[in-house]
Amino acid sequence: xxxxxxxxxxxxxxxxxxxxxxxxxxxxxxxxxxxxxxxGAYNYTLxxxxxxxIMGTLGLTIYGNRQIAYTRDDKETMxxxxxxxxxxxxxxxxxxxxxxxxxxxxVQTYREIYIIQAINIIAAMVDISWLYMGLEDFKxxxxxxxxxxxxxxxxxxxxxKNTNDLKLYVLINALTILLGNLVMWLYLxxxxxxxxxxxxxxxxxxxxxxxxxxxxxxxxVYVVLDKIMLGVLTNVExxxxxxxxxRIVKMVLGLVTALGVVMLPRMSNIFANNNKExxxxxxxxxxxxxxxxxxxxxxxxxxISNEFVPWFFGSGFEPVTYLMMTLTPxxxxxxxxxxxxxxxxxPSNRTKEFTVSVTAGAVTNVILNLMLIPQMNAFGxxxxxxxxxxxxxxxxxxxxxREVNIKAYLRGLVRYILASIIMFVAVRVIGTSMGVGxxxxxxxxxxxxxxxxxxxxxxxxxxxxxxxxxxxxxxNKDGAWLLLKK
Numbered sequence: 001x002x003x004x005x006x007x008x009x010x011x012x013x014x015x016x017x018x019x020x021x022x023x024x025x026x027x028x029x030x031x032x033x034x035x036x037x038x039x040g041a042y043n044y045t046l047x048x049x050x051x052x053x054i055m056g057t058l059g060l061t062i063y064g065n066r067q068i069a070y071t072r073d074d075k076e077t078m079x080x081x082x083x084x085x086x087x088x089x090x091x092x093x094x095x096x097x098x099x100x101x102x103x104x105x106x107v108q109t110y111r112e113i114y115i116i117q118a119i120n121i122i123a124a125m126v127d128i129s130w131l132y133m134g135l136e137d138f139k140x141x142x143x144x145x146x147x148x149x150x151x152x153x154x155x156x157x158x159x160x161k162n163t164n165d166l167k168l169y170v171l172i173n174a175l176t177i178l179l180g181n182l183v184m185w186l187y188l189x190x191x192x193x194x195x196x197x198x199x200x201x202x203x204x205x206x207x208x209x210x211x212x213x214x215x216x217x218x219x220x221v222y223v224v225l226d227k228i229m230l231g232v233l234t235n236v237e238x239x240x241x242x243x244x245x246x247r248i249v250k251m252v253l254g255l256v257t258a259l260g261v262v263m264l265p266r267m268s269n270i271f272a273n274n275n276k277e278x279x280x281x282x283x284x285x286x287x288x289x290x291x292x293x294x295x296x297x298x299x300x301x302x303x304i305s306n307e308f309v310p311w312f313f314g315s316g317f318e319p320v321t322y323l324m325m326t327l328t329p330x331x332x333x334x335x336x337x338x339x340x341x342x343x344x345x346x347p348s349n350r351t352k353e354f355t356v357s358v359t360a361g362a363v364t365n366v367i368l369n370l371m372l373i374p375q376m377n378a379f380g381x382x383x384x385x386x387x388x389x390x391x392x393x394x395x396x397x398x399x400x401x402r403e404v405n406i407k408a409y410l411r412g413l414v415r416y417i418l419a420s421i422i423m424f425v426a427v428r429v430i431g432t433s434m435g436v437g438x439x440x441x442x443x444x445x446x447x448x449x450x451x452x453x454x455x456x457x458x459x460x461x462x463x464x465x466x467x468x469x470x471x472x473x474x475x476n477k478d479g480a481w482l483l484l485k486k
Contacts, residue, residue: 026156030169032314040236043243045110045170047227049100049117053124056096059213060089061130066347068134079192084202088209093125119174127181131191148180149290215355219364226381227368233373242378244313245323245384248428253331255422279348284405287337288412292463294335295450296327296452299420303427303448306457307440319378326382333389334441335465340396344403353399361392410470412463423448 064085071078100121104114155172230239302325309321345354365388372380427444434440456464
């Protein structure tokens with residue numbers, strides 16, 4: 001039932017590129033309309049709602065993805081697993097929604113916004129995208145996401161006109177997510193069979209799901225807690241600065257981690273068939289591939305930020321410039337941990353090691369946030385985030401050092417860093433000479449891309465050569481994805 005890695009990667013890249021481009025249209029508009037305070041209020045309340053989503057989903061999305069990948073060769077077994085996991089998800093998310101509304105129904109500050117954000121918890125309750133990811137059917141999730149994002153953009157430009165429209169902005173974002181998740185149910189009758197369940201069938205999945213829930217909580221501590229701690233220890237304006245800088249960096253991160261989304265179900269299925277040698281090959285090729293993309297992306301964002309932020313966000317968001325620069329290392333660290341953790345540790349059922357790594361990252365993040373945010377505001381939160389991601393990556397590498405061909409990896413990494421440094425110099429020369437403006441950013445990106453690719457071509461770097469092969473073969477099944485052959 002699985003499709004080719006190249007095809008799924010292409011679908012996911014289309015989604016990530018669209019995810020990158022579409023906010024470039026809406027973010028400048030929304031930033032100018034709602035301002036730092038409005039953006040901060042939205043992200044602060046959403047961060048709190050996301051904790052209830054994590055409690056409600058209970059690690060079931062990743063667990064469900066993996067279980068579907070394990071059982072997809074037997075439709076009846078797969079269908080039973082799907083209905084059991086979905087039933088459990090509805091129960092736990094229903095409880096999370098009820099608790100959330102009890103807590104925030106009568107709060108004084110941002111009451112209406114908190115209530116609207118509850119729609120996101122309901123949306124998580126009916127999200128079955130993990131089924132199609134486990135089946136490696138990325139076409140459905142990609143087309144769904146694209147359609148929903150386009151609808152959301154049209155509504156934002158049509159209806160959001162001033163700072164009083166903050167609640168409407170929150171509602172549009174929440175409803176578009178809910179709509180996108182409901183659309184996936186249209187494909188369900190053709191995908192799974194009807195199965196009669198017993199209560200024991202459902203509870204059977206509870207304990208293994210909780211094992212994945214623990215690392216998910218740890219991950220969310222340093223993904224979401226930054227915004228909450230900023231809001232509590234400083235103000236929502238600092239949340240706005242941090243959120244916008246993080247959003248730009250993580251939009252680009254989607255391109256870097258696209259391979260990880262595709263590889264999780266494939267690696268799970270390979271593990272189910274006891275083929276460790278093949279898993280190790282995929283691991284090393286994936287590490288090389290994401291480093292090839294992550295290093296220039298991180299250096300590139302840092303090199304354009306001086307000229308990019310002023311025209312993109314407008315006045316009032318000046319701190320985002322140096323915050324973006326500070327956050328760029330997470331592109332590389334998250335890319336590496338995405339391969340080590342999401343592509344290897346979780347699919348191979350090494351949940352304990354994964355949990356240790358992300359828990360250590362969470363502890364690092366909380367301690368540094370408490371120390372740095374009161375003195376350095378959003379800048380302190382950025383430093384804590386980078387330190388947390390570095391911690392996770394180092395620990396995961398420690399657990400997998402025998403599986404990683406470190407010499408081959410470092411040979412490629414040195415070349416990527418060298419090419420990126422030369423690219424950085426070229427981009428900064430353009431920025432200094434042309435000044436702030438959208439034309440400058442476009443020219444910087446084009447020149448940076450050409451310089452990076454050109455240097456690696458001159459160095460005859462293996463991954464770079466494979467990229468050209470992929471392009472020339474148009475991603476066909478016969479020879480396109482040379483580094484991840486079936």
